[in-house]
């Protein structure tokens with residue numbers, strides 16, 4: 001069994017930021033890279049809203065810098081995946097794929113989330129070429145353009161309103177006539193002249209050659225098919241937190257499947273903390289994930305100092 005003070009499950013911004021604090025506090029820290037080494041940011045070529053970079057930074061490069069910084073401070077990064085976590089005495093035991101077990105005083109779950117996609121034709125081809133699941137991240141690249149946002153919850157409505165700040169026109173597409181968003185946000189969107197509602201409409205295809213030029217929709221009631229010319233499509237139908245490895249741990253999850261934490265990033269299991277997108281259904285931004293990783297790490301340091 002491998003022994004460490006802190007085990008951080010993940011290698012995205014939340015995990016890296018946490019490791020900076022725990023290593024600098026003198027705690028032996030192991031990080032697990034998981035199947036998506038570096039996390040979600042490695043999928044994007046341009047990050048323009050992470051403080052400290054004058055010009056846009058490539059997501060892979062940003063994460064590579066974070067990993068090197070963690071290693072310089074003494075963190076060990078293993079390219080391994082956790083399959084379960086359980087509490088035994090005052091230790092946390094984390095099992096990895098292949099059966100290896102890591103024992104630690106504290107575990108930080110920083111396992112992120114993945115966007116929920118539509119599963120329609122053209123989706124894989126157009127990711128980063130006119131198709132995005134993050135209006136806050138990529139909206140600015142569509143200045144003066146016509147875009148579509150797909151979804152009917154608060155995120156879709158808030159994203160649509162956000163996009164009207166710089167896009168020429170925003171179609172809000174939803175498969176039903178009713179919405180899950182708050183009434184006040186719906187009213188705001190309805191009174192915004194740049195937003196046009198296309199409901200009920202199911203997205204059937206994304207159109208274009210090397211980047212999105214349009215979207216094909218079907219009315220689920222009349223079966224009528226129509227196309228809209230758009231240069232960008234934003235999917236806002238939720239995210240899937242990566243929490244499967246916690247299913248037998250007894251940890252409480254929220255109704256969206258995110259890890260339930262208090263303001264100190266503590267879960268209901270003493271010694272198990274969570275940070276980043278796996279506990280955040282709302283903000284889902286690298287800088288926010290990094291900030292929450294730092295907060296969680298400070299609480300982990302206090303916790304270990306108390307129990308050791």
Ligand SMILES: Cc1cc2nc3c(=O)[nH]c(=O)nc-3n(C[C@H](O)[C@H](O)[C@H](O)COP(=O)(O)OP(=O)(O)OC[C@H]3O[C@@H](n4cnc5c(N)ncnc54)[C@H](O)[C@@H]3O)c2cc1C
Pocket residue numbers: 009010011012013014015032033034035036037038039040041043044046047048049050080081082083110111112113115134137138242245275276277278284285286287289290
């Ligand atoms: C295409 C794209 C573009 C984006 N652009 C921006 C942007 O411009 N600006 C911005 O602020 N945000 C952007 N985001 C959002 C940002 O990437 C996330 O908010 C951020 O990465 C969340 O960080 P995190 O550390 O919580 O999780 P993640 O980055 O998702 O990292 C999770 C980590 O956990 C690991 N993991 C998962 N399960 C296990 C397991 N069982 N065992 C071990 N490891 C595991 C994964 O391998 C991964 O390393 C973008 C997201 C995407 C998808």
